[in-house]
Amino acid sequence: MMFVCLCATLVSGSSWTARTYPKEQVDIWTQRLEPIPDVNSEFTSLDSVTMDDSESNAVQFDARTRWPGFISDSRDPGLCSGLYSFAAASMATDRLAIHGVATTVLSPQYLLSCGPKCRGCKRCGISDTMNNVESIGFVSESCFPYVSEKARVPQCPANCKNGSKFTPIRPKTVYKEFTVKDDVSTNGPLVVLMKIFPSFNRYSSGIYSPSPDEQYVSGEPVLIVGWGTEGDSGYYIVKCFRGASFGERGYARVTNRIRLWFGEGFGVSFEQ
Numbered sequence: 001m002m003f004v005c006l007c008a009t010l011v012s013g014s015s016w017t018a019r020t021y022p023k024e025q026v027d028i029w030t031q032r033l034e035p036i037p038d039v040n041s042e043f044t045s046l047d048s049v050t051m052d053d054s055e056s057n058a059v060q061f062d063a064r065t066r067w068p069g070f071i072s073d074s075r076d077p078g079l080c081s082g083l084y085s086f087a088a089a090s091m092a093t094d095r096l097a098i099h100g101v102a103t104t105v106l107s108p109q110y111l112l113s114c115g116p117k118c119r120g121c122k123r124c125g126i127s128d129t130m131n132n133v134e135s136i137g138f139v140s141e142s143c144f145p146y147v148s149e150k151a152r153v154p155q156c157p158a159n160c161k162n163g164s165k166f167t168p169i170r171p172k173t174v175y176k177e178f179t180v181k182d183d184v185s186t187n188g189p190l191v192v193l194m195k196i197f198p199s200f201n202r203y204s205s206g207i208y209s210p211s212p213d214e215q216y217v218s219g220e221p222v223l224i225v226g227w228g229t230e231g232d233s234g235y236y237i238v239k240c241f242r243g244a245s246f247g248e249r250g251y252a253r254v255t256n257r258i259r260l261w262f263g264e265g266f267g268v269s270f271e272q
């Protein structure tokens with residue numbers, strides 16, 4: 001008698017499990033993707049520049065265990081394509097908490113509705129988003145709650161929802177050269193752009209790697225929150241903006257053979 005393994009969800013030859021998400025959900029993820037940068041653009045490629053630093057390859061790091069309770073949940077922007085505004089607000093939320101300034105969830109809506117650059121749910125690149133952060137700062141989610149799930153964007157109001165004046169929090173922007181691992185382990189999660197392959201839309205758990213014959217489709221802003229190794233392969237831990245039902249409670253561990261890019265100058269700091 002022959003026994004057939006029914007481990008249908010383990011993707012053959014790899015160490016991650018797959019599941020099927022609703023088609024409408026996958027369509028939304030796909031439509032929100034960001035273009036992969038050209039060479040010589042505002043991005044620096046992470047794997048070739050800073051992440052294959054062998055001296056830190058043995059080190060495991062996870063911002064969620066380093067700063068328990070200070071790393072905000074993965075949120076899902078819905079039909080709105082302003083993913084960098086979400087990523088920037090999430091990065092700043094976490095860094096604000098880590099530096100002991102405040103535990104306030106910051107509002108992506110404020111950047112979408114009030115930022116001088118690419119206002120609305122359009123795609124907005126990393127440097128335009130950063131310009132918005134520099135010119136208007138952040139207000140809290142309770143001041144200006146998120147309402148653009150259906151991609152309708154209200155005009156910038158004069159005040160918070162409860163009528164009190166906006167009092168923006170202004171982080172310093174980090175323009176000095178930094179290595180990603182140093183920055184993340186000191187300041188907290190950092191926005192990076194990750195190459196997305198079709199099979200990532202089926203990622204459930206484990207250490208994701210695309211199959212060798214897959215072509216990437218585009219890129220997606222995520223926050224790098226940590227890294228580690230399993231067997232011979234290194235991986236990153238990323239916070240995805242796909243909501244908590246995606247992957248490992250909104251997070252994914254992905255092989256460090258996938259290219260990530262970070263935008264030079266995209267770090268923010270709340271150090272006094």
Ligand SMILES: *[C@@H]1O[C@H](CO)[C@@H](O)[C@H](O)[C@H]1NC(C)=O
Pocket residue numbers: 140142143160162163164
């Ligand atoms: C109004 O909301 C802001 C932001 O959430 C808060 O800081 C402020 O205390 C609130 N004001 C009143 C009067 O409730």
